[in-house]
Amino acid sequence: xxxxxxxxxxxxxxxxxxxxxxxxxxxxxxxxxxxxxxxxxxxxxxxxxxxxxxxxxxxxxxxxxxxxxxxxxxxxxxxxxxxxxxxxxxxxxxxxxxxxxxxxxxxxxxxxxxxxxxxxxxxxxxxxxxxxxxxxxxxxxxxxxxxxxxxxxxxxxxxxxxxxxxxxxxxxxxxxxxxxxxxxxxxxxxxxxxxxxxxxxxxxxxxxxxxxxxxxxxxxxxxxxxxxxxxxxxxxxxxxxxxxxxxxxxxxxxxxxxxxxxxxxxxxxxxxxxxxxxxxxxxxxxxxxxxxxxxxxxxxxxxxxxxxxxxxxxxxxxxxxxxxxxxxxxxxxxxxxxxxxxxxxxxxxxxxxxxxxxxxxxxxxxxxxxxxxxxxxxxxxxxxxxxxxxxxxxxxxxxxxxxxxxxxxxxxxxxxxxxxxxxxxxxxxxxxxxxxxxx
Ligand code: CO
Numbered sequence: 001x002x003x004x005x006x007x008x009x010x011x012x013x014x015x016x017x018x019x020x021x022x023x024x025x026x027x028x029x030x031x032x033x034x035x036x037x038x039x040x041x042x043x044x045x046x047x048x049x050x051x052x053x054x055x056x057x058x059x060x061x062x063x064x065x066x067x068x069x070x071x072x073x074x075x076x077x078x079x080x081x082x083x084x085x086x087x088x089x090x091x092x093x094x095x096x097x098x099x100x101x102x103x104x105x106x107x108x109x110x111x112x113x114x115x116x117x118x119x120x121x122x123x124x125x126x127x128x129x130x131x132x133x134x135x136x137x138x139x140x141x142x143x144x145x146x147x148x149x150x151x152x153x154x155x156x157x158x159x160x161x162x163x164x165x166x167x168x169x170x171x172x173x174x175x176x177x178x179x180x181x182x183x184x185x186x187x188x189x190x191x192x193x194x195x196x197x198x199x200x201x202x203x204x205x206x207x208x209x210x211x212x213x214x215x216x217x218x219x220x221x222x223x224x225x226x227x228x229x230x231x232x233x234x235x236x237x238x239x240x241x242x243x244x245x246x247x248x249x250x251x252x253x254x255x256x257x258x259x260x261x262x263x264x265x266x267x268x269x270x271x272x273x274x275x276x277x278x279x280x281x282x283x284x285x286x287x288x289x290x291x292x293x294x295x296x297x298x299x300x301x302x303x304x305x306x307x308x309x310x311x312x313x314x315x316x317x318x319x320x321x322x323x324x325x326x327x328x329x330x331x332x333x334x335x336x337x338x339x340x341x342x343x344x345x346x347x348x349x350x351x352x353x354x355x356x357x358x359x360x361x362x363x364x365x366x367x368x369x370x371x372x373x374x375x376x377x378x379x380x381x382x383x384x385x386x387x388x389x390x391x392x393x394x395x396x397x398x399x400x401x402x403x404x405x406x407x408x409x410x411x412x413x414x415x416x417x418x419x420x421x422x423x424x425x426x427x428x429x430x431x432x433x434x435x436x437x438x439x
Contacts, residue, residue, distance in 0.1 A: 003416045006249070007233065010415050011223040013245045014235050018126040018218035020060040020084035020266045021142050023241055027062050027248050027264065028054070034252035036064060045289050050256045055286060059128055059140065060084055060266030061276035063286045064251055068259035073296050076303030076430045079261045079391065080251070080422065081278065081381050082243035082310065083268030086236070087113035087404045089175060089217040091125070096190050097176055103187040104176035105150070110216065111269025115169040117405040118217075122148040123177055127215035129194055134206030141198055141205070143213075148220050150177035177217055219406050231412050232331060238400055238408040240268070243309035246418050254426035268310075268381055278381035283389065298390075305354065305433040306393040307425060308346060308382030309418070311410070312336035312369045314399035324372045329399045331411030334359070335418050336367045338380070338395040346382035351394035354433045361428075362420045367399065392433055396421075 017023035032038065036052040039045050047053065047067055054064035061084065068075060092106035109115070126144035133139050152175060157163055169175070180187055191210040198207055223235025247262040254260055267277035274280055291297035314331050315323040323329070329336055337352050338345040352368075359366045371377040386393035398414040 001416065001419060003413060006416050006419060007412060010242065010245050014237060014241055015222045017241055018144060019216050021128045022126060022144065023084045023244060024056060024060055024062050024264065025142060027244065028056060030248055031064055031252065047290065052256065057282050058276040061282055062264050063261065063283060065261040066251065066256050066259060068257055070258055072259040073300045074303060075258055076300055076305065077259045077261045078426050079263065079304055079306040080247045081263045081306060081308045081385055082247050083240045083381055084244060084264050085111065085266050085269050086239060087111035087269050089118065091215040098185055098187065101181050101183045101185060102178050103180040105179050107175050107217065109171050112404050114405045115175065116167060117407065119152050119154045121151065121406060122220045123150040123217045124220045125149060125215050126218055127213060129198060129213040130211050132208045132211060134208060141202060143194065143197055143201065143215065145197055150179050150217060152177045225412060232409055233412050234407055234409045236407055238410055239311040239403050242311065242398060242410065242415060246415060246422055247309065250419060250422040250426055254423060258427065260426045265381060272381055272384060279384050283385065301389055301391060303430045303434060304391055306385060306391040307422065308380050308385065308393055308395045310380040310397045311400040311403060312338055312397040313403060314401050316401055324370055327368055327370050329367050329369050331399050332413040334364045334366050335396045335421050336369045336399050338397065339368060339370045340377045343383050344377040344379040345395035346386040346393035347395045350435060351392050355394045355396060357432065358424050358428060359421055361424050364417060364421060
C-alpha cells in the first residue's frame, strides 16, 4: 500500500460518508467485496475459524471480525475501536422557519461542533429517513442530496464591528441554515421535499408518508491535499472516519492467521450512551455469540489487546501556548499515544510500552500527547470499552489540527503511518501484550 493510493481511497470514503449511516453503509459495501459475510442479530450464527464476518446495529455501528486459524482463546483478539459520528448540525423534527422571504431550517447542535466554521459554507443534507411505503410497512432509506442546498451567512463586519474580537454564536438563533428564498414565501413542505429526493434515489419505492428522519447538514467541499508539496490533508469528518477507514482497510488486508476485530460505534461525540454507542452492549452481544462459554470468553478477552483509534491534537503553530511544551505533536511524524492521568484516555504505562514496541517493527517512533495541566482533556471510546470488557487498551490517533471544525487537517503521511502500525498489530502474536511481572 502506498501513500497516494491510500489517501485516494480515504478521500473517496470521506466524501461518500456525510453521516454515520453512510459511513457504516460504505464499510458494509467494502467488507462484502472483501470476503466478509454479513451476520444479523436476529439469526443464529454458525461461525467457522478462518472466516470473516460483520454485523450492523441501527445503521450507525458495525463490528467486523476474523476468526483466526490460531485458536482465539489462546491468541486473543487484536481489537480496534473507532467512532462513526462527527459533530454536525442535525435537522429538527419540524424544521421549517419562514422569516422574511427566507426558509430556514431549525437545527440542533450534534456533539461539540466548532460553530464558527459552519458559516458561509456550501452545505447539503444527508441522513436516514423512516417511511411508510405502499403496503403499509415501515422502511428505512438513506438519503443524500449531494448538491449544495444550504448556507449559513455570516453577519457582515459593518453590522458587527466587534466580530473579530468578540464573536459568539447563539446556538438557537444564529445557526438555522437558509434552504430557500422566495419573495412570495412559496415554500415546499419539508417532508415533500425529502420525499421527492427519495423518489429520485429509489425510483421503485412507493413512499406513502415520511414519518421521521435523522438528517444532518454537511459540507459539500471534497477533501484535498494542501501545502506546498501536498504534505497535508484537509477534509470533513477526519475525526473519526480516518480511523474507521484505516480499521476497515487493515482488517480486510490482514489475512486470517489471527483473530481480529474492528468495532465502529456511533454517538461518541455526545457520550456513547446508546444501543449503537460504545457504552452500550453491542460488543458484549457479539462476543457472547463468538465465545458463548463465559470462562472461555474471559480468557479470550484476557489474551486480547485493544487499540482505540481517535485523532489527537497536533501542536498548532499559531497557538503554541495550548500545548504542553515538552509534548509537541507534529504532523507526518507518526501515530500519537494519548495519555491522561485521570483516565480520560485508557493508555497506561504497559499498553503504551506495548504500542511503542509494535511501532519499532516498522521503524516508527510514536509521539506522545498529554494535555496541559491547566486545561481539561477530551476523551474517547477507549476508557469505557476497557472498563466494560476488562481489556488492555491503548488510546492512539493521527495528529490533527482544527478538531471538530467543519474541516479538519492532518499530515499526508499520517494515514499510511497509522495503516502500517495497525497492520503490524493485526499480525502479531499475543505474547507481545501478555507481559509478566518480575518477582
Ligand atoms: Co473523535
